[in-house]
Amino acid sequence: xxxxxxxxxYFIVAIAIIAFSLLTVTTRKILRSAxxxxxxxxxxxxxxxxxxxxxxxxxxxAVYAGGIMVLFVFAIMLTxxxxxxxxxxxxxxxxxxxxxxxxxxxxxxYGLFSYAGFARRVLxxxxxxxxxxxxxxxxxxxxxxxxxxxxxxxxxxxxCIIGGVVIARRR
Amino acid sequence: xxxTLFMYLIxxxxxxxxxxxxxxxxxxxxxIMISLELMLNSVDINFVVFNRYLFPGQMDGMFFSxxxxxxxxxxxALVLAIIINVFRIAKNVDINQxxxxxx
Numbered sequence: 001x002x003x004x005x006x007x008x009x010y011f012i013v014a015i016a017i018i019a020f021s022l023l024t025v026t027t028r029k030i031l032r033s034a035x036x037x038x039x040x041x042x043x044x045x046x047x048x049x050x051x052x053x054x055x056x057x058x059x060x061x062a063v064y065a066g067g068i069m070v071l072f073v074f075a076i077m078l079t080x081x082x083x084x085x086x087x088x089x090x091x092x093x094x095x096x097x098x099x100x101x102x103x104x105x106x107x108x109x110y111g112l113f114s115y116a117g118f119a120r121r122v123l124x125x126x127x128x129x130x131x132x133x134x135x136x137x138x139x140x141x142x143x144x145x146x147x148x149x150x151x152x153x154x155x156x157x158x159x160c161i162i163g164g165v166v167i168a169r170r171r
Numbered sequence: 172x173x174x175t176l177f178m179y180l181i182x183x184x185x186x187x188x189x190x191x192x193x194x195x196x197x198x199x200x201x202x203i204m205i206s207l208e209l210m211l212n213s214v215d216i217n218f219v220v221f222n223r224y225l226f227p228g229q230m231d232g233m234f235f236s237x238x239x240x241x242x243x244x245x246x247x248a249l250v251l252a253i254i255i256n257v258f259r260i261a262k263n264v265d266i267n268q269x270x271x272x273x274x
Contacts (some may be wrong), residue, residue: 002174010174017182021209025193030202037205040186044212051223053233060215063240066249068208075201075251079258087194097195105188112180118225122173127227131182137230146234153241160245168252 002123009050016043028085034072041065052127055134176224179216186213200254200264203249211243 017040024036041064048057141147186209195208214235222232254264261269 002172007174010178011179014182015219018185021189021238023184024209025189025206030199030205032201033205037208040209040239041212047216048219051219053219053223056219056233056236059237059240062210063244064208068244071247071251072201072205077256078255079201079264080199086197086199086202091187091192093196097192100195101188101192104191105184108187110186112177112184118176122174122225123224124227125222129233131231134230134233137234144229144231146238149234149238153238156242160249164248164252167249 006050006052007048013046016040030080030086031073031076031082032067034065034076037072038065038069040071051123053129055129059121061141176220179220183190183213183216183220186210186216194244197266198267200257203266204250204254204262208243211239215239 020036020039021045024033024040027036041060045057045060046063048054048060057129137144138146138150188207189212190208190210193209194203197203197206218232218236218239220232222229224230257269258264261271263269
């Protein structure tokens with residue numbers, strides 16, 4: 001049995017995610033689309049906090065909402081005229097998109113509803129995700145250690161920095 | 172009333188569907204990237220929720236989400252650099268009108 005506050009929070013977050021995802025892909029102004037995406041990312045961070053993964057929620061806010069959204073806003077400001085609407089969609093394109101999205105959602109939804117014995121599980125409270133444990137997992141080479149992907153990510157970020165500089169440099 | 176695993180998978184599924192719709196219908200490259208971020212984000216939610224509900228003792232799903240977020244950040248930075256460079260050359264970021272590489 002969950003506490004009432006948790007349930008109310010869940011419904012707020014779920015409705016926010018659904019509404020703002022729909023608005024993100026249907027609004028005609030691209031800066032508004034980016035703003036709605038920001039709200040979706042915040043709602044996702046709230047889900048992470050609700051799952052007791054505080055570090056992941058903080059990373060979500062710092063990297064996604066803080067870093068990526070700033071990049072998006074800069075790119076939009078640099079490439080779009082302010083207040084410009086996107087062109088109206090061609091109807092065959094809209095039908096193609098709608099059928100692909102609805103088909104995928106219907107298929108996955110059918111799978112969820114028919115095979116999901118595991119989906120009735122409720123949240124167990126015996127979890128301790130401390131910062132100390134996360135650090136030890138990230139830097140260990142044991143069976144559940146993540147040192148190799150950690151180092152690979154650092155090399156990837158270096159490559160990304162160099163690539164960004166090389167691509168965006170004025171020749 | 173309990174919050175089951177199911178109830179977290181539904182918003183994530185709808186988010187993914189919205190991402191697919193936007194990815195197909197949008198013409199602006201930045202709008203396509205925004206739809207892509209929606210899809211990536213819904214997959215992150217799935218990783219975390221499955222990990223927390225089915226294997227609460229382990230943290231593999233959380234680390235997968237962590238690395239997915241880092242990779243998404245790197246990828247977005249590069250793609251936006253490419254888009255700005257394309258805009259500098261073609262004065263446009265609509266996928267219908269960038270045809271200079273076709274012959």
